[in-house]
Amino acid sequence: MKLNPDELFYIDNKLFVFDSVVVKLIEYKDKYGIVLDKTGFFPEAGGQKGDLGTLNGISVLDVQVTENGIEHFVSCSIEVGTLVHGELDKELRLKKERNHSGEHIVSAVVHKLFGYNNVGFHMGEEGMDVDFDGSFTKDELVEIERQANRIVRENVAVKCYFPTEEELKRISYRSKLELSTPRIVEIVGYDFCACCAPHVSTTGEIGLIKIVDCYKNRGNTRLTLLCAEDAVEYVLSVCSDADKSGAMLSVKPYSVSSAITKQLKSNEELVRLNAELKHSISLEIVSNLKASENYLVVFAPSFASKDVLNKGLELSQKGVCIFSGNDDDYTYVLASKAGDMRGLATSLNQTFSGKGGGKPTQVQGRIKASKEQIEKFFHNGEKE
Numbered sequence: 001m002k003l004n005p006d007e008l009f010y011i012d013n014k015l016f017v018f019d020s021v022v023v024k025l026i027e028y029k030d031k032y033g034i035v036l037d038k039t040g041f042f043p044e045a046g047g048q049k050g051d052l053g054t055l056n057g058i059s060v061l062d063v064q065v066t067e068n069g070i071e072h073f074v075s076c077s078i079e080v081g082t083l084v085h086g087e088l089d090k091e092l093r094l095k096k097e098r099n100h101s102g103e104h105i106v107s108a109v110v111h112k113l114f115g116y117n118n119v120g121f122h123m124g125e126e127g128m129d130v131d132f133d134g135s136f137t138k139d140e141l142v143e144i145e146r147q148a149n150r151i152v153r154e155n156v157a158v159k160c161y162f163p164t165e166e167e168l169k170r171i172s173y174r175s176k177l178e179l180s181t182p183r184i185v186e187i188v189g190y191d192f193c194a195c196c197a198p199h200v201s202t203t204g205e206i207g208l209i210k211i212v213d214c215y216k217n218r219g220n221t222r223l224t225l226l227c228a229e230d231a232v233e234y235v236l237s238v239c240s241d242a243d244k245s246g247a248m249l250s251v252k253p254y255s256v257s258s259a260i261t262k263q264l265k266s267n268e269e270l271v272r273l274n275a276e277l278k279h280s281i282s283l284e285i286v287s288n289l290k291a292s293e294n295y296l297v298v299f300a301p302s303f304a305s306k307d308v309l310n311k312g313l314e315l316s317q318k319g320v321c322i323f324s325g326n327d328d329d330y331t332y333v334l335a336s337k338a339g340d341m342r343g344l345a346t347s348l349n350q351t352f353s354g355k356g357g358g359k360p361t362q363v364q365g366r367i368k369a370s371k372e373q374i375e376k377f378f379h380n381g382e383k384e
């Protein structure tokens with residue numbers, strides 16, 4: 001993007017209304033492109049969408065740098081020579097300034113602490129994605145946030161200027177782009193960076209910086225950042241959730257994770273005890289059955305263990321069929337010392353929309369049937 005220091009958005013970063021003249025009108029199929037002799041609308045550039053607002057009350061849908069200059073896209077034509085009154089969506093512009101300056105601060109802190117470069121930037125509706133050529137631990141992310149927010153609290157000046165070639169030689173600045181007219185954004189005392197976008201006047205305007213995500217992206221590390229009111233809303237929502245979780249666990253919100261760790265440990269113990277109990281009950285059930293010449297059908301609370309199976313096999317030469325579960329969802333194990341249980345399994349699966357498989361002497365599976373239906377299945381089989 002060729003930068004023109006005379007554009008209104010460079011002269012005054014807090015100019016939200018201005019007057020200008022239409023110098024070019026470009027007609028497209030479904031829209032019009034308006035070029036003004038000067039504009040306060042910053043066009044889309046460097047990962048940031050253009051400003052929105054109105055020209056003579058007509059909505060500006062997008063602003064782009066094209067071969068015609070800075071084109072304001074609108075749905076109605078405005079003739080060349082028309083005097084126009086431009087009004088920016090002030091809140092949107094301020095939000096972009098806070099976000100973009102917040103990103104510069106985080107990138108400056110990362111560069112100072114770790115020497116990593118910002119290699120990609122995108123400002124979306126919800127937060128910004130910033131890519132770095134290095135990775136971070138959780139503790140390092142906390143330290144980045146801490147230092148970035150300290151710079152916000154110090155409320156230092158943010159200066160934007162076009163240095164002469166001589167001045168530029170003396171400045172060591174971060175840069176992603178080879179700009180033909182370098183514009184420097186200086187966070188006084190902390191950072192120099194080449195950048196074409198409007199910024200806050202002092203860091204205090206940003207209010208709060210929050211890193212809300214960190215993940216690997218194409219060999220780099222992507223941080224998702226929120227600034228200002230977006231960061232405040234995020235923190236409020238996380239705190240509110242921690243409050244609710246704390247109330248459920250009867251602890252303070254900042255103790256939720258240790259309370260959950262304790263709870264998970266006790267759950268593990270309960271799961272272990274439950275499995276032991278189910279096993280004992282299953283063994284008890286099979287031990288109390290009488291020997292059978294037919295299949296020994298057993299309904300037991302736990303999925304058949306070796307002990308339970310062996311006990312069953314002692315009671316039936318033909319085979320033992322153990323079912324465990326609830327109505328419409330039973331897992332089964334069919335076992336025999338020497339017989340082939342696969343035919344019985346196929347029949348069960350076909351009758352009750354089941355699945356399963358295994359070796360001839362032991363087949364496992366799952367069927368959709370009630371206890372009554374299973375009992376009936378075996379009862380009818382006996383008759384045949």
Ligand SMILES: [Zn+2]
Nearest residue numbers: 194195196197
């Ligand atoms: Zn920038």
